[in-house]
Structure formats: C-alpha cells, structure tokens
Amino acid sequence: MSGRAIRVLNVAEKPSVAKSVAEILSRRGGGGMRVRDGRSRYNRVFEFEYMIRNQRCFMVMTSVTGHLMELDFDERYKKWHSCDPAALYQAPVRKFVPQDKLDIRRTLEEEARKCEWLVLWLDCDREGENIAYEVIEVCTGAKSNLNIYRAHFSALIEREIHEAAQNLVRPNKLFADAVDARQEIDLRIGASFTRFQTMLLKDAFIIDLGEERNIVLSYGPCQFPTLGFIVERYWEIQAHEPEEFWTVNCSHTSEEGTASFTWLRGHLFDYASAIVIYEMCTEEPTATVINVKNHEKFKYPPHPLNTIELQKRASRYYRMSSEHTMKVAEELYQAGFISYPRTETDNFSPNTDLAGIVRDQVEHPVWGPYAQRLLDPDARLWRNPSNGGHDDKAHPPIHPTKFSTGQSNWTQDHAKLYELVVRHFLACVSQPAVGAETTVEIDIAGELFQANGRAIIAKNYLDVYRFDSWGGSLLPTYTVGQQFIPTSLTLDSGVTRPPPLLSEADLLSCMDKAGIGTDATMHDHIKKLLDRCYATKDANTRFSPTNLGEALVMGYDDMGYELWKPYLRSMMEADMRAVSMGTKTKSQVLEICLQQMKACFLDARTNKAKLLDAMQLFFQRSNRPQGGDVNQGAVVRPCGACCESDMALKRTPNGSLMVGCMSYPLCRNVVWLPGSISEASVTNNICPTCTPGPVFMIQFKFRRLEIPPNYDVDHLGCIGGCDTILRELTEMCGRGPKNSAGTGRGQGGRETPRSTTSGTHSRLLFCTNCNQPGHSFDDCPSRFVNPRMPQSTHSNNGRYSDQLPCRQCGGPCVQRTANTENNRGRKFYKCQSENCGFFIWEDSILDNATGQGVGRARGRGARTVTASRSGRGRGRARGQRSANSDGVTFVTATGEPVSGRCFICGDPSHFANTCPERVRVDA
DNA sequence: GCAAGGTC
Numbered sequence: 001m002s003g004r005a006i007r008v009l010n011v012a013e014k015p016s017v018a019k020s021v022a023e024i025l026s027r028r029g030g031g032g033m034r035v036r037d038g039r040s041r042y043n044r045v046f047e048f049e050y051m052i053r054n055q056r057c058f059m060v061m062t063s064v065t066g067h068l069m070e071l072d073f074d075e076r077y078k079k080w081h082s083c084d085p086a087a088l089y090q091a092p093v094r095k096f097v098p099q100d101k102l103d104i105r106r107t108l109e110e111e112a113r114k115c116e117w118l119v120l121w122l123d124c125d126r127e128g129e130n131i132a133y134e135v136i137e138v139c140t141g142a143k144s145n146l147n148i149y150r151a152h153f154s155a156l157i158e159r160e161i162h163e164a165a166q167n168l169v170r171p172n173k174l175f176a177d178a179v180d181a182r183q184e185i186d187l188r189i190g191a192s193f194t195r196f197q198t199m200l201l202k203d204a205f206i207i208d209l210g211e212e213r214n215i216v217l218s219y220g221p222c223q224f225p226t227l228g229f230i231v232e233r234y235w236e237i238q239a240h241e242p243e244e245f246w247t248v249n250c251s252h253t254s255e256e257g258t259a260s261f262t263w264l265r266g267h268l269f270d271y272a273s274a275i276v277i278y279e280m281c282t283e284e285p286t287a288t289v290i291n292v293k294n295h296e297k298f299k300y301p302p303h304p305l306n307t308i309e310l311q312k313r314a315s316r317y318y319r320m321s322s323e324h325t326m327k328v329a330e331e332l333y334q335a336g337f338i339s340y341p342r343t344e345t346d347n348f349s350p351n352t353d354l355a356g357i358v359r360d361q362v363e364h365p366v367w368g369p370y371a372q373r374l375l376d377p378d379a380r381l382w383r384n385p386s387n388g389g390h391d392d393k394a395h396p397p398i399h400p401t402k403f404s405t406g407q408s409n410w411t412q413d414h415a416k417l418y419e420l421v422v423r424h425f426l427a428c429v430s431q432p433a434v435g436a437e438t439t440v441e442i443d444i445a446g447e448l449f450q451a452n453g454r455a456i457i458a459k460n461y462l463d464v465y466r467f468d469s470w471g472g473s474l475l476p477t478y479t480v481g482q483q484f485i486p487t488s489l490t491l492d493s494g495v496t497r498p499p500p501l502l503s504e505a506d507l508l509s510c511m512d513k514a515g516i517g518t519d520a521t522m523h524d525h526i527k528k529l530l531d532r533c534y535a536t537k538d539a540n541t542r543f544s545p546t547n548l549g550e551a552l553v554m555g556y557d558d559m560g561y562e563l564w565k566p567y568l569r570s571m572m573e574a575d576m577r578a579v580s581m582g583t584k585t586k587s588q589v590l591e592i593c594l595q596q597m598k599a600c601f602l603d604a605r606t607n608k609a610k611l612l613d614a615m616q617l618f619f620q621r622s623n624r625p626q627g628g629d630v631n632q633g634a635v636v637r638p639c640g641a642c643c644e645s646d647m648a649l650k651r652t653p654n655g656s657l658m659v660g661c662m663s664y665p666l667c668r669n670v671v672w673l674p675g676s677i678s679e680a681s682v683t684n685n686i687c688p689t690c691t692p693g694p695v696f697m698i699q700f701k702f703r704r705l706e707i708p709p710n711y712d713v714d715h716l717g718c719i720g721g722c723d724t725i726l727r728e729l730t731e732m733c734g735r736g737p738k739n740s741a742g743t744g745r746g747q748g749g750r751e752t753p754r755s756t757t758s759g760t761h762s763r764l765l766f767c768t769n770c771n772q773p774g775h776s777f778d779d780c781p782s783r784f785v786n787p788r789m790p791q792s793t794h795s796n797n798g799r800y801s802d803q804l805p806c807r808q809c810g811g812p813c814v815q816r817t818a819n820t821e822n823n824r825g826r827k828f829y830k831c832q833s834e835n836c837g838f839f840i841w842e843d844s845i846l847d848n849a850t851g852q853g854v855g856r857a858r859g860r861g862a863r864t865v866t867a868s869r870s871g872r873g874r875g876r877a878r879g880q881r882s883a884n885s886d887g888v889t890f891v892t893a894t895g896e897p898v899s900g901r902c903f904i905c906g907d908p909s910h911f912a913n914t915c916p917e918r919v920r921v922d923a
Numbered sequence: 924g925c926a927a928g929g930t931c
Contacts, residue, residue, distance in 0.1 A: 013930080014931085015930095015931080041931095042930095042931055043931095064929090064930085065929080066928075066929025066930030067928065067929045073925095079924095080924065080925080085925095123929090128929090130928090130929090183926085183927075183928075185926090186926045186927050186928085187925085187927085189926075190925055190926030190927075191925045192925085193925085194924085194925040194926080195924085198924075198925080214924060216924050216925070218925060218926080219925085220925085220926045221926070222926080222927065223926085330930095330931085342929095517927080517928090518927090518928070520928075520929075520930085521927065521928060521929085524927085524928095525927085
C-alpha cells in the first residue's frame with residue numbers, strides 16, 4: 001500500500017455522470033463523499049478517496065456540459081461583408097471557450113493546478129474524445145505536467161465504473177482529430193454557402209416569410225440533405241401518373257359469417273384481360289375450396305427503446321414533434337423518471353436488473369397488474385428482451401428509473417411520454433402475441449382466390465402495449481373440396497396512388513439510414529427547416545417543401561450538384577472514420593475535402609443563374625439594390641489614408657459601386673467606380689505596380705450599351721491608379737447607376753410573375769387553367785367554369801371553386817370528396833337540383849379544359865413548371881355501374897366503355913356483367 | 924446573420 005495520496009482531477013461530460021461516477025467510486029473508498037460548488041452553478045465538485053491499483057488517490061470529480069470550446073473564424077472574417085465567402089475556405093479559424101463556459105474553464109484551471117493526475121470520464125465516442133482534448137487543453141494550460149488518463153466505461157453501473165477506474169488508458173488523439181476535421185469542414189462549408197446564397201437571393205426577390213425578420217438562407221451539410229428528402233418525395237408525388245387497374249373480388253356469406261377473398265393475381269392493368277377473366281368467373285361462378293391451412297403466428301414486441309425510436313413512436317402515437325419529444329424527455333430525465341434520453345443503444349446489458357425495473361411499476365393503477373403478472377413465474381409472460389443491434393457503449397436503452405402515477409407539475413405530454421417509456425419497457429420483457437391463422441384458397445373457373453383469418457390465442461405484450469394492434473377476423477369453417485356460390489363477385493377498378501408525403505417518423509428513418517445528424521441532433525435539423533421556412537409540417541406530421549425550400553433544392557439540382565443529397569455527408573463520415581482509424585490524417589482530409597468543396601463553391605457561384613432562375617419560378621423579383629452581382633465587402637487593398645483598415649468593394653443604397661475604407665465613417669477614403677458596371681468581383685490577382693499593396697484586381701462586367709463600342713465589356717481592372725481604361729470609363733460614364741433599380745436585372749425579357757393571392761408568393765408564370773403562357777386564369781379562353789368566379793375561390797393549385805353551374809340544368813353543382821375505396825379523396829361535383837342527377841369528376845373537367853390533361857408534373861429531369869402541380873387529372877373518367885338482383889351483385893367499375901361491347905348481347909352501351917340478358921347467379 | 928455537435 002502506498003503512503004501519500006495523489007490528488008486526481010476527474011472530469012465527466014455532464015453533471016449527472018460526474019455525480020453517478022462519484023457516488024459509485026466513493027462507496028468503495030469508505031470515506032464518504034463531499035460535495036461543493038464549482039464556479040459554474042451546474043457543475044458541482046465531488047471529493048472522495050479511492051484506490052487506483054494500490055495507489056491512494058484523493059479524487060476531485062467535476063464535469064463540463066458537452067463541448068467546452070467552439071470553433072469560429074478569426075475576428076477579421078466574422079462579419080458577413082468582411083470578405084469574399086470563398087475566402088472562408090482558407091480563413092484562419094480558432095477554437096476558444098465561449099463566454100457562457102468561462103466559469104467551467106475557471107473551475108478546471110483552479111482544480112488542475114492542485115492536482116497531479118487528470119482522468120477523463122467523457123462519453124466513449126468520437127465527440128467525447130474531442131471534448132476530452134478540450135479539457136486537456138484548458139487543464140494543461142493551468143498545469144503543464146499533468147499525468148493524463150482516460151476512463152473507458154459503457155454504462156453507469158458499479159462493475160463497469162470500477163473496471164474503468166482500475167484500467168485507465170491514454171486518450172485517443174485520432175478520435176479527437178476526426179471531430180476537429182468535421183467541425184472545420186462544417187463551419188467553412190456552412191458559412192460560405194450560407195453567406196453566398198443569402199446575399200445572392202434575399203434582396204433579389206420578394207421573400208415574405210410572414211414576419212419581420214432578417215432573412216437568412218442557411219446551408220448546412222445536414223439541414224440540406226434533410227430538406228432534400230422532403231423535396232424528393234414531393235417531386236415523386238408530383239410526377240406520379242395514376243394508372244387504372246382492375247381486380248376481381250369475391251365474398252361469401254354463410255351462417256358463420258362472411259369471408260372476403262382476394263384475387264391471387266392481385267390486379268391487372270389491362271382492362272380487356274381483366275374483363276375476359278371476370279366473364280369466365282361469372283359464367284361458371286361455383287367456387288371450390290382447394291386448400292385450407294392453419295398455422296401459428298407470432299407478433300413480437302419492439303426492441304428496447306433508443307432515441308430515434310422514441311421520437312418516431314411519439315410522433316406516430318401522439319403526433320408529438322421530435323423536438324418537443326426531446327424537450328419533454330430531457331425534463332423527465334432531469335427529474336429522474338426516465339434514463340438518459342440520448343442513446344443509440346437498443347440492447348440491455350446482461351447486468352441490468354430488468355425485474356427490478358418491472359417491480360418499480362407494480363403499484364401503478366393502470367399497468368401495475370400487468371407488471372405483477374410479468375413477475376409471476378406461473379404467468380409465463382416474461383421473456384428476455386431482444387437485441388436491436390445498436391450499442392453506443394455509453395448509455396442503456398431508455399427505460400423508467402422512478403415510479404410515478406403522474407406529478408403535479410407534469411403536462412399531459414410528460415404523462416404521455418412517461419407512459420410510452422414504461423409500456424415500451426414492459427412490452428420488451430414480455431412474450432410475443434400468438435395468433436392462429438387460417439388461409440383458405442378457392443378456385444373459380446380456374447382463377448385462384450384466397451381469404452385469411454386470424455384468431456388471437458394470447459395477446460401477451462399487446463395487453464400492455466396499447467399502441468400496437470393486431471387485427472383478428474374469424475373465417476367461417478371451410479373444408480377442402482367444399483363448393484359454394486359466391487355471394488358477390490365483382491370487377492373493381494382502382495388507381496395507383498403516389499406515395500404519401502414524408503411523415504416525421506419517415507424523415508427520421510431517412511436521416512438515420514443516411515447517417516445525417518446524430519440521435520441528439522436529428523430533431524434540431526428538422527426544426528431548422530421549419531424555422532428557416534424551407535418546409536412546413538401539416539397536422540398529420542407530414543412535411544412539404546415551401547416555395548423557398550423547393551427553389552433552393554431545384555437551383556442546386558439544376559446546376560447538377562448533389563449538395564442537397566446525403567452523399568456529401570456520407571463521404572465526410574467515411575473520411576472521419578478513416579481519421580479515427582489512422583488510415584488518413586486530419587490534415588489530408590481537411591485539405592482534400594476543402595479543396596473539393598471550394599471548387600464546388602466557386603462553380604456554384606459561376607452557375608448562380610441556375611439558383612436565380614429557380615427562385616424566379618416561385619418569387620417576384622424585387623427592385624431593392626442587391627449585393628448579388630458583386631462580391632460585396634471583399635477586400636481590395638489596405639487603406640492608404642488611415643493606414644489602419646482595408647478598403648473593400650461596396651454598393652451604396654442608390655446602386656453606386658465604390659471601393660471604400662472599412663473604417664467608414666471614421667475614415668472616408670473612397671474610390672468611385674463607373675456607373676456602367678453590371679457586375680464586379682474582387683479576384684485573387686494582385687496588381688504588380690500599385691502600392692501600398694497588395695491591391696487586388698477586380699473583374700468588371702460593363703453594360704454594352706453604356707460604354708463606347710471600342711471598349712470590352714469584360715475587364716480585369718485595378719483601382720490603384722494604374723488602370724487607364726477604368727479611369728476613362730469613369731470619366732465618360734460617370735459614377736452611379738443609370739437605372740435606379742440597381743442592377744437592372746429582371747427588367748424585361750422575362751415575364752414578371754404575378755401574384756394571385758395577396759400575401760403568398762407567386763409561382764404563376766402560366767395560366768393555372770390551361771397551363772399556357774400569356775394570359776391569366778381569369779382570361780383563359782378554355783375555361784369551363786363561370787368566368788365571374790371570384791379569385792379567392794381558386795387556389796394556386798389551379799383547382800376549381802367549390803361551386804359550378806350544372807351542365808344539364810344550369811343549377812348549382814356542389815363540390816364533394818369521394819370516400820369510396822376506389823376513389824377516396826377524389827373530388828367531384830354533383831347537381832343540387834332534385835330531378836337532375838348530373839355528376840362530374842373534378843379531374844375530368846380539368847382534362848376537358850386542357851384538351852389533353854394537365855401538363856406533366858415535374859419529376860427529376862422533367863423541368864416544365866406548370867401552375868397546376870397535381871399529378872392527378874389524367875386518364876379517362878371513371879364511374880361505376882351496378883346491377884342489383886336478389887342480393888347478388890356483379891359490378892364493373894368501368895363507367896365508360898373503353899372498347900368493344902357486351903360479350904353477351906353485343907350492345908356497345910354496356911358490358912356483359914350488367915347485361916340484362918345475362919344468366920342470373922343466385923346465392 | 925452562417926454549421927453541427929455536445930449539453931442545462
């Protein structure tokens with residue numbers, strides 16, 4: 001045993017871990033634990049004695065709160081107009097402790113000075129390792145000769161913590177390097193693209209985001225792919241072309257009940273084939289049972305709960321946003337009711353006292369009895385939880401940690417989320433539900449049909465997990481060889497539907513799959529899209545892009561870049577892995593990645609017209625002077641007047657271009673530029689003659705009609721005094737713009753879009769009715785509806801009003817929405833006059849009005865923007881005819897004859913299934 | 924006024 005105790009500073013990633021680790025270690029030390037405040041009110045300091053490998057230690061344990069440092073550009077580059085955004089790929093960056101973390105730094109410095117060892121108890125992932133090096137930097141700054149160790153633990157349980165303390169290792173710089181690289185890349189890409197697209201677009205268009213605020217059009221390597229998922233699905237829906245299909249359905253009712261048989265062919269898109277088969281069946285409708293199968297089926301409980309699954313399920317079951325879920329979960333965690341809510345782990349470690357967690361819940365009035373049954377060996381309800389295959393080695397799956405029947409300070413959402421966590425946990429340790437399934441196969445005229453029935457034998461976990469359901473429907477008894485006449489045999493039509501908009505749960509799945517964000521940040525990226533007005537979420541938690549979101553993605557897509565796809569992030573992730581494994585160095589990755597991204601950035605800037613074009617499809621041009629055509633704020637030269645600041649390229653509010661001192665108004669040194677310039681961009685070329693240097697040359701573009709013919713419109717010039725061309729043009733053209741609108745762009749050539757509804761953005765370059773340019777909806781010659789219809793009754797979607805004049809009697813037709821299986825959601829008009837049965841589908845009106853259906857909606861590659869973006873409205877009108885007789889129904893869904901005529905009587909006005917000559921089939 | 928990642 002050693003004599004003198006070593007003083008050890010221990011640092012955890014968060015206060016809760018410091019407390020847990022201190023509690024566990026101090027129990028073995030025997031001397032108890034003292035707690036005192038640190039400089040930061042959240043991060044307390046715990047002191048106790050502990051033996052590390054026979055070495056007596058006086059342990060001082062405190063914490064940080066996540067990252068201690070931030071990365072940002074040097075002061076000189078922080079202001080938006082301080083430099084060309086392209087310069088942000090090389091601009092110096094520095095890591096520093098931000099203002100709100102200074103008190104934590106002070107605690108660390110003060111404690112480190114008194115200690116000999118530093119032991120880092122940060123989470124065992126790359127970010128944790130990076131935070132470890134931030135702590136090291138601060139601590140060794142205060143005391144340089146610290147002996148530094150890392151504790152590796154995967155859960156806050158006794159055995160793990162002691163093992164970690166007894167097997168200290170050295171921190172892994174490679175892991176920290178990987179994060180450093182990620183941070184730097186994110187910062188440079190994010191800031192450069194954000195400044196670029198904001199400065200390019202925000203003043204060039206009228207972008208009304210609904211409230212007074214400074215518009216920022218941010219770009220980020222996580223937020224854009226997330227937006228990309230939303231836009232991609234939206235485009236998929238727009239591009240969907242509904243296709244009609246036919247299916248034969250059969251049902252049979254006996255004393256025991258009704259069995260519904262589905263056609264084993266599924267459905268056919270070819271009407272002629274479908275009707276032939278259907279006719280065969282109706283000619284010989286006797287069904288023969290050819291197979292009856294009985295089998296046992298299990299429905300398994302979910303895996304243990306991790307963060308993403310919690311967010312998805314809270315969204316699905318309660319329609320809670322992922323952001324709100326995390327806020328509520330955090331509060332439940334802080335109050336001790338649930339375990340740490342940010343975890344990837346969906347597998348309980350074998351040491352977990354699962355029965356103990358169940359035991360905590362037996363008193364609950366609602367699920368307590370179930371918990372009791374779980375603990376009763378005779379009930380045979382217990383089952384060890386499944387392994388979801390994820391383990392972050394830092395936290396267990398989310399589970400209840402304290403019993404509650406609801407607290408007075410809880411909102412409904414706290415109660416709901418707690419209930420979800422408890423029920424989910426109880427479900428995880430339960431047996432699966434068991435069902436007896438029956439499949440009956442029948443043959444009608446050689447066609448096979450099948451009916452399925454299910455009887456639930458044991459509900460098991462479903463008794464507690466009320467969010468899952470497993471429908472059961474009993475089938476009447478059938479025996480092989482049995483014959484019967486179907487009660488109904490129908491030919492039904494259906495139409496293929498586009499996929500739905502992405503729900504929040506879908507979006508989380510997409511992000512998870514593509515590795516966009518982490519479990520702790522995914523909800524932030526989703527919220528950012530809503531905050532930036534790139535997307536909206538409807539009441540069903542489904543996401544649509546806004547005009548702004550769609551325009552931005554379209555702009556980059558038209559450039560041919562996949563900046564809005566997840567690949568960039570995936571590549572970066574792969575590079576990060578390479579750095580952490582040592583196969584690539586941090587500087588290699590930074591150099592290559594930033595070089596590529598800078599090239600991409602410069603290319604995007606060259607192709608900025610694509611972004612402007614895409615925006616122009618959705619927004620009106622503004623007349624505000626803009627910096628979009630000028631890399632405003634870019635430094636041109638040091639100021640020779642004040643000798644303190646640089647001079648930068650600027651545009652005054654009235655549109656004049658100049659190079660002025662950045663210390664204005666303290667220094668008023670200025671060089672005015674000719675008014676005939678349309679574009680100006682500071683280059684990296686340095687003038688070889690002018691002093692004091694460096695004087696960066698400017699690439700000018702002049703307006704052809706405003707300069708003499710013998711001058712070139714493109715000119716690489718210098719404002720240092722050596723450039724005679726520039727001087728001559730300034731003298732000839734004067735300074736300041738010829739037109740007060742600044743750049744003069746968007747002033748002709750293109751049709752200015754008009755707005756239909758005040759307060760919304762216009763995307764109507766074309767008539768919403770016929771998709772032809774040159775006139776408005778109201779003036780459309782092919783409009784079928786009343787031209788006096790007030791504007792407010794039609795929307796941007798080019799839809800009709802909720803009333804139409806009847807084509808038959810002239811009375812009012814009212815719009816309704818079909819709710820039948822085949823046409824659910826499809827709108828139609830029905831005449832309100834008692835004796836008039838007039839009825840018409842809305843999409844068939846649109847077909848008639850356009851002559852050939854709605855313009856093809858845009859998918860990737862098909863870029864014709866049409867005002868009506870609906871994928872619907874193509875194809876023939878569909879109706880239904882039916883023939884009822886004595887409880888037996890044969891129905892065809894084909895309203896209009898497509899081709900041919902009745903197979904029985906030859907009459908072209910109907911098909912064989914409704915033919916009056918048809919032999920009746922009695923049940 | 925910019926990113927994404929920790930965390931209170």
